[in-house]
Amino acid sequence: MATDDVKLIGSWASVFVMRARIALHLKSISYEFLQETFGSKSELLLKSNPVHKKMPVLIHADKPVCESNIIVQYIDEAWTSSGPSILPSHPYDRAIARFWAAYIDDQWFISLRSILTAQGEEEKNAAIAQVEERTEILEKAFIDCSKGKPFFNGDHIGYLDIALGSFLGWWRVVELDANHKFLDETKAPSLAKWAERFCDDPAVKPIMPEITKLAEFARKLFPKPQA
């Protein structure tokens, strides 16, 4: 497949863009990474995603695909013969993976984000408690889905690993900002070990942003009110 056949509009710091990048790496697909400038939206982005005007957008043979989880599924289906399968093969396992990916986006991520946007200690502590609760749910989900194997998807990283794993950089940034550890050996032992394995995966390691760089970016995105 020619390099100029696949383009990805995104940013190094975006969790959702990272999902698409991991999927492309897993399938060994060469692509042109078109990085957006912070604070503005390119003509190509606005033209390719007129409905939401958001990244990531995968452009394959000039046709845009939007929404990170949809992009990951598209990559799995469009390049079935390349690399490992990203989604499980059994329809029931696929439904479970999709369910947890939706939970991560609709519930877990919202509470994680609330920690960064919280006004005052009370709001922050409430958000932290909610993330704790939801992480416990994900710990159980990991045990159920992995069935003793190293990843949600089994022996290799897959759809659900990518859905949650892409958050690991930001999760660490939130932990540092809130001075609170979520992914530790006592509270979420399976997830803590999974997180290390995920970050070490060859499809992930080159793309996972540096925590210090991400923390600096977080300060720009979520400025603290002046004391």
Next chain:
Amino acid sequence: MADEVILLDFWPSMFGMRTRIALEEKNVIFDYREQDLWNKSPILLEMNLVHKKIPVLIHNGKPVCESLIQMEYIDEVWPSKTPLLPSDPYQRAHAKFWGDFIDKKVYGSARLIWGAKGEEHEAGKKEFIEIHKTLESELGDKTYFGGETFGYVDIALIGFYSWFEAYEKFGNFSIEVECPKLIAWTKRCVKRESVAKSLPDSEKITKFVPELKEKLGIK
């Protein structure tokens, strides 16, 4: 081995309607079990531990939750009959994008029409119209959202049609005036047996709204 298919649902739910239609399209025989959402049954609480919501599809004892996920599951488990999603990966991604759009946008704005007052109500109505104009533009001159074949996006949206009369009454506007092509599409959809069987009477929904508001503690 015969499949055992149970659907835990609530009759006015436009999300439950999706699963009902999908099962009907596939001619799957299922046991429909009406749920009382204000007195949740043990089976509902057990089968949807995380959200405790309907619809829940239980296939041979195993639960599948979330209506769009259920639609995809139904399509994958019973693939030989009436495909709900196209086979081409790009067309599939396109359909899922619009299913996701409907999920993100329609319910929220509609809820403000019957459930809110003043500025919030007006904002909901405005957003609802805008969303449906976007959907109408996506439909264009096609018979259905996917082209000539009824499918995933049509099923994702059509349940809301049973609530249109209620939205028009509480919003004091006409959806047909705003989106005539979309209304023409709804008329085509309701001619299908799967849809006619799965959608409740609009009048019944409209009569139900005040009761729903009371149950939800909305004045």
